[in-house]
Amino acid sequence: MAILIIEDDPKTGDYLRKGLRECGYSVDLARTGTDGVHMAMQQSYDLVVLDVMLPGMDGWEVIHRIRERGDMPVVFLSARDDVSDRIRGLRLGADDYLVKPFSFVELELRIRTILRRGIVRESDVFEAADLRLDVLRRKVTRDGVEIALTNKEFMLLHLLMKRQGEVLSRTQIASEVWDMNFDSDTNVVDVAVKRLRAKIDGPFQQKLISTIRSVGYSLSA
Amino acid sequence: MMRLRLHLNSLIVRLLLACIGVLCLLTGALGTYFYHSVRLAQEHRIETVLSGRAAYFARLVSEMYPLEELKERPLLVARMLGAERDVLAFRHSSGDPVIEVNPDRLPLPPVLDAERPLIRQTVTTDGVEVYWASVRTRALTTNDTIDVLVGHPMSEERAMLATFRDRFFMATLAGVAMAAAIAFCLLKRGLQPVHQMATRAAEVHPGQLHVRLDVKTAPSELRALAAAFNAMLDRLADGYQRLSQFSADLAHEIRTPLGILIGQTQVTLVQPRSPEEYRAILESNLEEFESLNRLSENMLFLARADEGRQQVERSTIDLDRELGKILDYFEGLALERDMAFSLEASGTASASADLFRRAIGNLIVNAIRHGREGTTIRIRADASEGQATVHVINAVDDLSSVQLHRLFDRFYQADQARSGNSASHGLGLAIVDAIMRLHGGSAEVSCPQAGEIRFRLVFPG
Numbered sequence: 143m144a145i146l147i148i149e150d151d152p153k154t155g156d157y158l159r160k161g162l163r164e165c166g167y168s169v170d171l172a173r174t175g176t177d178g179v180h181m182a183m184q185q186s187y188d189l190v191v192l193d194v195m196l197p198g199m200d201g202w203e204v205i206h207r208i209r210e211r212g213d214m215p216v217v218f219l220s221a222r223d224d225v226s227d228r229i230r231g232l233r234l235g236a237d238d239y240l241v242k243p244f245s246f247v248e249l250e251l252r253i254r255t256i257l258r259r260g261i262v263r264e265s266d267v268f269e270a271a272d273l274r275l276d277v278l279r280r281k282v283t284r285d286g287v288e289i290a291l292t293n294k295e296f297m298l299l300h301l302l303m304k305r306q307g308e309v310l311s312r313t314q315i316a317s318e319v320w321d322m323n324f325d326s327d328t329n330v331v332d333v334a335v336k337r338l339r340a341k342i343d344g345p346f347q348q349k350l351i352s353t354i355r356s357v358g359y360s361l362s363a
Numbered sequence: 364m365m366r367l368r369l370h371l372n373s374l375i376v377r378l379l380l381a382c383i384g385v386l387c388l389l390t391g392a393l394g395t396y397f398y399h400s401v402r403l404a405q406e407h408r409i410e411t412v413l414s415g416r417a418a419y420f421a422r423l424v425s426e427m428y429p430l431e432e433l434k435e436r437p438l439l440v441a442r443m444l445g446a447e448r449d450v451l452a453f454r455h456s457s458g459d460p461v462i463e464v465n466p467d468r469l470p471l472p473p474v475l476d477a478e479r480p481l482i483r484q485t486v487t488t489d490g491v492e493v494y495w496a497s498v499r500t501r502a503l504t505t506n507d508t509i510d511v512l513v514g515h516p517m518s519e520e521r522a523m524l525a526t527f528r529d530r531f532f533m534a535t536l537a538g539v540a541m542a543a544a545i546a547f548c549l550l551k552r553g554l555q556p557v558h559q560m561a562t563r564a565a566e567v568h569p570g571q572l573h574v575r576l577d578v579k580t581a582p583s584e585l586r587a588l589a590a591a592f593n594a595m596l597d598r599l600a601d602g603y604q605r606l607s608q609f610s611a612d613l614a615h616e617i618r619t620p621l622g623i624l625i626g627q628t629q630v631t632l633v634q635p636r637s638p639e640e641y642r643a644i645l646e647s648n649l650e651e652f653e654s655l656n657r658l659s660e661n662m663l664f665l666a667r668a669d670e671g672r673q674q675v676e677r678s679t680i681d682l683d684r685e686l687g688k689i690l691d692y693f694e695g696l697a698l699e700r701d702m703a704f705s706l707e708a709s710g711t712a713s714a715s716a717d718l719f720r721r722a723i724g725n726l727i728v729n730a731i732r733h734g735r736e737g738t739t740i741r742i743r744a745d746a747s748e749g750q751a752t753v754h755v756i757n758a759v760d761d762l763s764s765v766q767l768h769r770l771f772d773r774f775y776q777a778d779q780a781r782s783g784n785s786a787s788h789g790l791g792l793a794i795v796d797a798i799m800r801l802h803g804g805s806a807e808v809s810c811p812q813a814g815e816i817r818f819r820l821v822f823p824g
Contacts, residue, residue, distance in 0.1 A: 243656055294691065320692040322720065328728050333695040356649045 143257060146187040147171045148178030148204060149219070150196050158191065161246050162253070175199030179207045187214055189253060194220040194231070205234050215256050219244065247357045251311055268303035270350055271363040273342065275303050284346065294319060295338050302351065302361035311358040335359050374557075375550045382546045383539055390535040398528055405520045406494070413496035413513050416451075421498040421511045424453060430502040430509065434462055450514035455507060456499075469493055471512060492517040556582055560589065572600040605772065612774035616658060616788050620651040654788075661790045665773065668797035675715045675801050682744040682751060683708040689720060690742065693727050701737045710746025712753075712822045714802055719822075722798040722806075723753065725791040726818050730757040735814075749824030750804075756817045762810055770808050771796040795820070 145167045149155040152173075159171045170187075172178035175196040182190065190208060194201035205216055218236040231239045238252050268275045272285045280296060282289045291299065297319045302310065312331040316322045319334075335351065343349045351361050424430060430453065433440055440451060440462060450469055453461040460471070472485055472495050485493045497512045560581070566574045575596060576589040631644045683706070690704045697704060712719065730740045734757040743754040769775045773793040792806075795818075799806040804821045811817050 245653075294694075316692070321688065322692050328693070328696060328724075330692060330696050333699055337695060337698075355646050356653070 143189070144168045144170070144185070144187045145189050145191060145253070146178065146181055147191045148175060148196065148201075149191070149193045150174065151193070154193075157246070158249075161250065162191075165250055167253075175201070175204045178204055182208050182214065183211060186212070188257060190214050190216045191249070191253070192216055192218055192236075194218055202230070202234060205236065209235055217249070217253060217256065219249075245311075247309075248311055248313065251309065251314065251358075254308070268300070268306070270303060270306055270361060271348055273303075273350055273363075275299060282342075284342065289341050291338070291341065294334065295341070298334055298338055299342065299361075302359065305360075307360065307362045309354050309358050309360045315358070331359075374554065375547065378550055379543055379547055383543050386539045386542055387535070390538065394528070394531045394535060397531070398524065401527060402524055405517070405524070409494050409515055409517070409520070410496070413494055413515055417496040417498040417511050417513045420451065420453075420513065421500040424502055424509055424511060425500040426503060429504045430461055430507070431505075440464060448516055448518070450493075450512070450516075452510075452512040452514075454510040454512060456510065461509065467516065469514060469516065471514075472497075487516070492521070556585055560585065560592075564592065567596065569603065572596060572603060609773050612789075613662070616774065617655065620655050624648055624651050658788050658790075661788065661794060665790065665793060665797050668801055675718065677713045677802075678716055680712045680714055680716060680719055682710055682712055682746065682753070685716070685719065686723065686742055686744060686753070689723050689727065693724070693731065696728070697731050697740065700731060700734070702731060702734060703739045704742060705739050706742045708742065708744035708753075710744070710751060712744075712746060712751030713824050714751075714822050718798045718801065722795045722820060723755075725795045726755045726820075729791055729818075730755055734758060735760050751822040751824075753820045753822075754817055755820075756811075756815060758814055759816050760814070762814070762816065765816075767808050767810060771806060 143166075145162055147155060147158050147162070147169060149158060149171070150173055155171050155173065159169045162169045170181055170185075172181050176199050178190075178192070178196075179199070192201050192204060196204065201218065201220075205218075208214055208216065215237040216235065218231045218239045219242060220231070220239065221242040237256050240249055240252070266277050268277075274283045276282070277300065282291055282296065282299065298315065301315065301318050315331045315335075320330075335353075339349075339351050343351055348363075350363065351359060353359055424433065433453070448466055449464075450467075450471070451462070451464040452471055453463075454471075455461060458473070463471075465471075469487060470485075472483060483495050485495065487493060493514050493516045495512065495514045497510055499508060499510050501507065502509045560576055563574065563576055575593045578586055578589045578593065581589045627644060627647065631641070686706055686708050690706055694704070727740070727742075734740060738758040741754070741756040743756070745752060766775075771792050774789040775792075776789040796806045799820055799822075802822055804823050807819045807821075809817050809819070
């Protein structure tokens with residue numbers, strides 16, 4: 143997967159390139175809008191990470207030019223989180239919009255979501271090791287023993303199993319399970335995962351839910 | 364031009380101009396009135412004199428002296444006339460003058476046909492008005508029809524009037540000038556308190572906000588201004604005090620995590636460590652960074668709300684559904700402290716969905732954090748007459764150390780012991796307050812009974 147980063151701030155650009163390379167992407171970095179457009183014309187990328195505030199040709203102009211070329215997904219980075227800016231970005235065809243300072247993990251997760259968009263597994267039954275979740279019958283068993291879950295716990299487990307092996311951030315979990323998009327200062331998600339873990343992993347040797355510190359949670363066999 | 368406008372802006376100049384205007388108008392009206400009165404009196408007197416004189420000469424010629432005799436003694440007639448410039452003429456009905464005393468050779472008016480003395484006016488080529496009276500009679504002995512004509516040029520009277528007018532004009536000018544001078548002095552003196560106030564107000568600056576105007580000794584008209592000014596200073600002083608407290612608190616909030624970060628990193632760098640240790644330090648640092656990041660985001664939100672730049676996009680919110688959803692979200696957190704929710708809600712509110720969630724969320728988190736363990740947090744919401752009210756009521760152990768009115772202040776933390784690890788940095792309720800202000804509503808806190816605290820949010824329609 144090839145990603146083009148267009149970012150003028152040297153430190154930000156460097157750590158983005160380093161971080162995304164380590165995540166297994168092949169990354170090119172452009173320091174100006176003009177360079178970025180030029181590189182996007184030369185080569186086809188799977189995704190573009192674009193800073194809105196660029197000297198010379200700004201992000202709006204860049205996205206315009208890139209859109210002329212073809213349909214590359216674009217993630218906007220902006221230091222301003224005015225609603226009007228956000229709307230403008232999304233209207234111009236940005237696939238996602240992150241406000242600086244953003245967490246790198248969040249960016250990485252969103253990039254992965256965009257690149258994998260449409261291939262999220264939808265199924266009626268999910269399995270991980272001896273854990274089994276039946277969506278239609280709302281039934282969870284581990285090692286053949288049924289586990290009683292509350293509604294939210296079931297939804298949380300469903301999300302984790304649906305995205306098995308993926309790291310989910312707290313924000314993602316809050317938005318998918320509770321439909322809460324606000325950045326809360328609270329550890330609601332941690333508390334919920336803790337309760338779920340007590341039921342799912344507690345009595346068993348093999349722990350399925352793992353905590354990735356300061357990032358989020360993932361479920362894998 | 365600039366200077367003139369500058370002068371016109373002066374209160375004294377304006378009042379003076381108004382005074383002078385009124386004075387001129389009044390004296391002008393008085394002068395005109397007197398001028399016309401005198402003029403009318405003069406005319407009236409002349410008319411009386413002339414008609415009397417005409418009647419007298421008519422009798423003279425019809426009853427006492429034959430016309431011939433009078434003709435021979437013109438001097439007598441002239442003397443009888445008395446006045447120097449007056450005109451006397453005896454005329455035949457044909458218009459031929461028999462006797463004419465006319466020192467200024469004034470043109471005589473045409474013959475009149477009337478029994479009674481008739482007054483009329485003519486104007487000479489020099490612009491002098493001449494008043495005339497005539498009487499028709501029959502001459503003694505000859506019994507001829509004779510017109511007696513007497514005239515009086517008004518030159519002297521008019522000259523007198525002109526003198527009167529000029530003197531009056533001069534006197535008015537002098538009077539107005541004097542009145543203006545006196546008024547200027549009085550105004551200057553009268554406005555002295557304004558200068559004093561200005562001098563006093565000039566002493567006010569950020570380091571010296573305690574200066575106040577003297578309301579008691581101020582003139583009654585300026586008392587309201589002085590009081591309002593003092594009240595303004597009170598508010599400014601209060602705001603300024605809060606602001607400096609806020610800056611100090613902010614610096615403190617930032618300094619604490621920075622201190623940890625610096626110290627931790629320094630200690631780490633003193634000697635080589637295992638990758639696991641570096642990892643742990645970095646993770647710990649990340650937590651501090653995230654906390655700082657949240658702080659700055661909250662500060663930014665508050666700053667924008669203060670500026671009024673934050674736009675509120677209202678939508679209709681179903682109170683029961685939305686509150687239910689929020690409580691669902693925080694249920695796990697409440698269970699940690701063995702707390703439960705009870706919700707009674709109906710109606711709708713007009714508010715930004717995001718901000719509504721944030722405000723209610725902050726109140727709920729506040730209630731979970733500071734409420735008494737094992738109790739129920741009650742949420743009551745209803746809408747009537749276009750405004751929605753949300754109550755969050757919970758039990759607390761001890762309110763004695765809490766200054767209720769300061770709860771919405773930024774960085775105010777009633778629970779000092781727990782402030783260290785508070786994730787919201789003591790900004791949660793300040794944000795609730797800011798959100799309510801953005802909606803044009805209000806956030807209040809009260810203590811309806813001992814051991815209970817109630818927050819009330821009002822969203823106007």
